[in-house]
Amino acid sequence: MTHLNLQPASEYCETNGYRLTKPRLEVLKIISSSAKPIGAYEVLEKLGSAIKNPKPPTVYRAIDFWKDQGFIHRIESLNAYVACEAGHRHKGSQFMICNDCGLVIETHLCELPEALKNSTIENTFAPSRWNFEIHGVCKDCG
Amino acid sequence: MTHLNLQPASEYCETNGYRLTKPRLEVLKIISSSAKPIGAYEVLEKLGSAIKNPKPPTVYRAIDFWKDQGFIHRIESLNAYVACEAGHRHKGSQFMICNDCGLVIETHLCELPEALKNSTIENTFAPSRWNFEIHGVCKDCG
DNA sequence: TTTAAAATGTTATAATATAACAGTTTTATA
DNA sequence: TATAAAACTGTTATATTATAACATTTTAAA
Numbered sequence: 001m002t003h004l005n006l007q008p009a010s011e012y013c014e015t016n017g018y019r020l021t022k023p024r025l026e027v028l029k030i031i032s033s034s035a036k037p038i039g040a041y042e043v044l045e046k047l048g049s050a051i052k053n054p055k056p057p058t059v060y061r062a063i064d065f066w067k068d069q070g071f072i073h074r075i076e077s078l079n080a081y082v083a084c085e086a087g088h089r090h091k092g093s094q095f096m097i098c099n100d101c102g103l104v105i106e107t108h109l110c111e112l113p114e115a116l117k118n119s120t121i122e123n124t125f126a127p128s129r130w131n132f133e134i135h136g137v138c139k140d141c142g
Numbered sequence: 143m144t145h146l147n148l149q150p151a152s153e154y155c156e157t158n159g160y161r162l163t164k165p166r167l168e169v170l171k172i173i174s175s176s177a178k179p180i181g182a183y184e185v186l187e188k189l190g191s192a193i194k195n196p197k198p199p200t201v202y203r204a205i206d207f208w209k210d211q212g213f214i215h216r217i218e219s220l221n222a223y224v225a226c227e228a229g230h231r232h233k234g235s236q237f238m239i240c241n242d243c244g245l246v247i248e249t250h251l252c253e254l255p256e257a258l259k260n261s262t263i264e265n266t267f268a269p270s271r272w273n274f275e276i277h278g279v280c281k282d283c284g
Numbered sequence: 285t286t287t288a289a290a291a292t293g294t295t296a297t298a299a300t301a302t303a304a305c306a307g308t309t310t311t312a313t314a
Numbered sequence: 315t316a317t318a319a320a321a322c323t324g325t326t327a328t329a330t331t332a333t334a335a336c337a338t339t340t341t342a343a344a
Contacts, residue, residue, distance in 0.1 A: 107262075109257055109261075119251075127276045130274065130275065132275075134269045135270055
C-alpha cells in the first residue's frame with residue numbers, strides 16, 4: 001500500500017453528486033494500493049475478492065470514471081493505471097517509468113514546459129491535455 | 143501522400159545491413175503515405191493490395207522494425223503509427239494531436255525540456271527515451 | 285410515489301497484439 | 315560454390331485490452 005487515503009475521492013463524490021458505489025470504491029482501492037501501474041485485467045482479478053464474479057465492463061467503467069475525475073491516470077505505454085499522486089485535477093501528466101523495476105514516479109507540472117509551449121504557439125495549436133511518459137532507469141536500478 | 147521519400151530508409155538499410163524486404167517497404171509506404179496516424183489493422187488492409195493475404199504478424203514485424211530504427215513512431219493514445227518527420231533517430235518524440243480532425247504535428251526537441259530535466263534530476267532518474275502527446279485543437283479546427 | 289437519471293449486471297464481441305514454429309531467402313564462410 | 319548460419323517471412327492460433335448493447339437495479343428529484 002503506497003497511499004491509501006480515499007477521503008478526497010469520497011468527498012469529491014459527495015460534493016459533485018457522484019455516487020461512491022462499491023465497484024468504484026473497490027477499483028480505486030485496488031489501483032491506489034498497487035505499488036506499480038496495474039492493468040485492467042489484474043484489477044479485475046483482484047476485484048473478485050470484493051465483488052462476486054465481476055466482468056470487464058465493471059472494471060473499465062470504474063476506471064473511466066476515476067480517470068475522468070482525475071483520480072487515476074493511464075500509463076499509455078504500459079496499458080496500465082496508477083492513482084494520481086497530486087490529489088487534484090490537472091491538465092497534464094508526467095511520468096518517469098523505470099524500465100528495470102517498473103517503478104513509476106509522477107512529477108507535477110502545472111504548465112506545459114516552455115520549449116513545448118513555444119512550439120505549440122508556433123504551430124498555433126491550442127493544447128488542452130497532455131501526457132508525457134519518460135522511460136529510463138531509477139536510482140535504485142541505475 | 144504527405145512525404146513519400148523512401149530513400150533515407152533505403153539507404154539506412156543498405157548502410158546498416160538490414161534488408162529492405164517487400165513487407166517492410168510496403169508497410170513503410172503505407173504509413174508514410176497516410177495523412178493521419180494509421181492503425182495496424184488499417185495498414186494490414188492496405189497491405190492486401192501489394193502482398194497476397196497478409197496476416198497481422200507481417201504488419202507488426204514491419205512496424206516494429208521501422209519503429210526500432212526510428213523511421214516511424216507509435217502514437218500511444220491512439221494505438222496508431224506515423225512516419226517520423228525528422229528523418230533521423232531521436233530519443234524522444236513530441237506530438238500535438240488535434241482532437242477534432244486527427245491531425246498530428248510532430249515537433250522536434252533534441253533534449254528534455256528543462257522543467258522535466260530538473261524534475262528527473264531531483265528524482266535521480268536517468269531518462270533514456272520519452273514520448274509526449276499533447277491533445278488539443280489545431281489552428282484549422284480552433 | 286412515480287418517474288427520470290445514474291449506475292450496474294451480463295452476454296457477447298471488437299480491436300490490438302503476440303507466441304510458436306515451419307519455411308524461405310540472404311549472407312558469410314569453409 | 316557448397317553449406318551452414320542468420321535474418322526474415324508465412325501461417326495458425328491465441329493472448330490481451332477494451333467496448334457495444336441491452337436488461338436490471340439503485341438513487342434522486344418532481
